[in-house]
Amino acid sequence: AQSVTQLDSQVPVFEEAPVELRCNYSSSVSVYLFWYVQYPNQGLQLLLKYLSGSTLVKGINGFEAEFNKSQTSFHLRKPSVHISDTAEYFCAVIFQTGANNLFFGTGTRLTVIP
């Protein structure tokens, strides 16, 4: 079965500390992987994506993620968070079946504590 899992629903972290948001997927076909951020009452903004090539992907706002095919993971990291990073983060997958729609994880609420 094809699925996307974000195990951590909430992650509190102190300002300037590092953070890792976890994402795992299950698929019998190849995948494209994405991380989106959603601020209150806003739509989704793309942080970064993995389509092919280097497994370490750098995105906006200092975020990066690493695709690990053997562990079917795509964890998001930032070495030092800011108050402005407080938001909901969604991992998303396109399963390469010919369709183009995103399958989203349930989201992780990142709260940066001053």
Add this chain to the structure above:
Amino acid sequence: KAGVTQTPRYLIKTRGQQVTLSCSPISGHRSVSWYQQTPGQGLQFLFEYFSETQRNKGNFPGRFSGRQFSNSRSEMNVSTLELGDSALYLCASSFGSGSGTEAFFGQGTRLTVV
């Protein structure tokens, strides 16, 4: 360059009524997708349109329908509204039809059914 525009931003409807939501994609984008976001079910794919044709459809009842016009603007319609249809409806546009093409999201329409 203007982003994805969704109108209206907020909507209150009564059970049994029908509603139409509008999405204007980024200029030049030909693909429009719709997603429903609820606290219980998260982000779920509704349908995708490309060049006025529905290319893909999620697992929603027939009360949910959509269309795309020749200028790529899209509308989605929900008939016979139910309380469970209360959600944030997000529209995303992308330039091409291939998987992995970046999707740009609008701010959403918050529908409340009473």
